[in-house]
Amino acid sequence: xxxxxxxxxxxxxxxxxxxxxxxxxxxxxxxxxxxxxxxxxxxxxxxxxxxxxxxxxxxxxxxxxxxxxxxxxxxxxxxxxxxxxxxxxxxxxxxxxxxxxxxxxxxxxxxxxxxxxxxxxxxxxxxxxxxxxxxxxxxxxxxxxxxxxxxxxxxxxxxxxxxxxxxxxxxxxxxxxxxxxxxxxxxxxxxxxxxxxxxxxxxxxxxxxxxxxxxxxxxxxxxxxxxxxxxxxxxxxxxxxxxxxxxxxxxxxxxxxxxxxxxxxxxxxxxxxxxxxxx
Amino acid sequence: xxxxxxxxxxxxxxxxxxxxxxxxxxxxxxxxxxxxxxxxxxxxxxxxxxxxxxxxxxxxxxxxxxxxxxxxxxxxxxxxxxxxxxxxxxxxxxxxxxxxxxxxxxxxxxxxxxxxxxxxxxxxxxxxxxxxxxxxxxxxxxxxxxxxxxxxxxxxxxxxxxxxxxxxxxxxxxxxxxxxxxxxxxxxxxxxxxxxxxxxxxxxxxxxxxxxxxxxxxxxxxxxxxxxxxxxxxxxxxxxxxxxxxxxxxxxxxxxxxxxxxxxxxxxxxxxxxxxxxx
Numbered sequence: 001x002x003x004x005x006x007x008x009x010x011x012x013x014x015x016x017x018x019x020x021x022x023x024x025x026x027x028x029x030x031x032x033x034x035x036x037x038x039x040x041x042x043x044x045x046x047x048x049x050x051x052x053x054x055x056x057x058x059x060x061x062x063x064x065x066x067x068x069x070x071x072x073x074x075x076x077x078x079x080x081x082x083x084x085x086x087x088x089x090x091x092x093x094x095x096x097x098x099x100x101x102x103x104x105x106x107x108x109x110x111x112x113x114x115x116x117x118x119x120x121x122x123x124x125x126x127x128x129x130x131x132x133x134x135x136x137x138x139x140x141x142x143x144x145x146x147x148x149x150x151x152x153x154x155x156x157x158x159x160x161x162x163x164x165x166x167x168x169x170x171x172x173x174x175x176x177x178x179x180x181x182x183x184x185x186x187x188x189x190x191x192x193x194x195x196x197x198x199x200x201x202x203x204x205x206x207x208x209x210x211x212x213x214x215x216x217x218x219x220x221x222x223x224x225x226x227x228x229x230x231x232x233x234x235x236x237x238x239x240x241x242x243x244x245x246x247x248x249x250x251x252x253x254x255x256x257x258x259x260x261x262x263x264x265x266x267x268x269x270x271x272x273x274x275x276x277x278x279x
Numbered sequence: 280x281x282x283x284x285x286x287x288x289x290x291x292x293x294x295x296x297x298x299x300x301x302x303x304x305x306x307x308x309x310x311x312x313x314x315x316x317x318x319x320x321x322x323x324x325x326x327x328x329x330x331x332x333x334x335x336x337x338x339x340x341x342x343x344x345x346x347x348x349x350x351x352x353x354x355x356x357x358x359x360x361x362x363x364x365x366x367x368x369x370x371x372x373x374x375x376x377x378x379x380x381x382x383x384x385x386x387x388x389x390x391x392x393x394x395x396x397x398x399x400x401x402x403x404x405x406x407x408x409x410x411x412x413x414x415x416x417x418x419x420x421x422x423x424x425x426x427x428x429x430x431x432x433x434x435x436x437x438x439x440x441x442x443x444x445x446x447x448x449x450x451x452x453x454x455x456x457x458x459x460x461x462x463x464x465x466x467x468x469x470x471x472x473x474x475x476x477x478x479x480x481x482x483x484x485x486x487x488x489x490x491x492x493x494x495x496x497x498x499x500x501x502x503x504x505x506x507x508x509x510x511x512x513x514x515x516x517x518x519x520x521x522x523x524x525x526x527x528x529x530x531x532x533x534x535x536x537x538x539x540x541x542x543x544x545x546x547x548x549x550x551x552x553x554x555x556x557x558x
Contacts, residue, residue, distance in 0.1 A: 096430045098377055101375075101376075125434055128437055151375045155407050
């Protein structure tokens, strides 16, 4: 992979990387399309990274539709698909972690201990293996974007991080590979996230700029869906992820009260309330 | 710095990096000479990295003879000197660390908490800023070599780590910028490190392969120098730095019993007992 990338760069061609865990949807493909517009060569990595999953999370059942992923990427015209094995990425004896403090600590960092260490470690490795000029991430994972930007800057990685907008279903649901876990009733309930964000954005744009009240609006809307269990709903600064700011961030488990928490589907979404609201 | 390096590499030239903290001596210059032999372009970085010094260590008094360093490097014919400020390397808000577990934990890792996190973080940044093909380190800092190799491999950095032998004074003392702290009596006492290593190597090559007895030999020789306070003297595996192996590693404080421990000069040295012994 590195030889390929170095060959391209030696020929004066720019290289764009889109890191994914596969199970590609239109959100990923929007990143790929932008990478193809902006670079002579595009690499898409597919790696379901065990390091970023907690012990009670969905690593085993995470969807891995490799054949359809590959054919989608062929169609999109990418130059290479980098698909390392777990053994290649984490051979016996590997013991290095890239750790970001500060922005990686609250919210997703608190809810998923070790998650961002796994993300930053694998992203550093993917940058090392593919040596891109630019890498593309989705705003859907807003805190991941902030953490990866922080890492790339702090370690002088020389990779520009470009962020693409969240892609949504017509009813507002943010695209996510984890939406595949939802049954039809849950799928309907899942729109509660974008509806809560819409309500807060509408309030903000109507002149309500008090973070406590905007947060209350998020919680009020989320409370109308009885199968939704709110993990967090906050107004934070988009760079530090500390309160308060204009970025509304949500983590909600969907799936009814009878199931064990880890059997429910955990969805996240976010919206900068200064932007037009979705759904 | 990165533009310069990328320009060279785009022209098909290889780039070698010699990371230093300045206060250059013949040990550093041997790394520079080898880098010049093996690469079209050579970068030497000079950066006294605050992150790798403990709160009670010698950061403030570490020698910084910048002018003579620069003229030595000019004479050696290097292509660039990379000399970032502390503010450039660690701007406000920087919060990323590269952390190696395992090999970074015993010995120097235990004696100097946080030291190797500082080393791996700065080396990752120097690799990011200079994008070398190869980087050169001295065997004098044996555990640092093992830790940096581990990191470069684990993070797929694409930089080959090359290790050069320890350079010694005629009486066996390993060259170190910290030797400048020694007064004439201490300078004489400091030869106890290489004398201990010599004795163990002589024993090993005479057929004594029992690590416990070789370790006892190290301690016996070190005990003959009353101003030497032994921090550790072990036989370890040269890759994992766990006992037992053929690499004899020493950390000794020189400077007499009346001084506070942090005012004494801490010296390290090492020798693979399978090799010809020094001094």
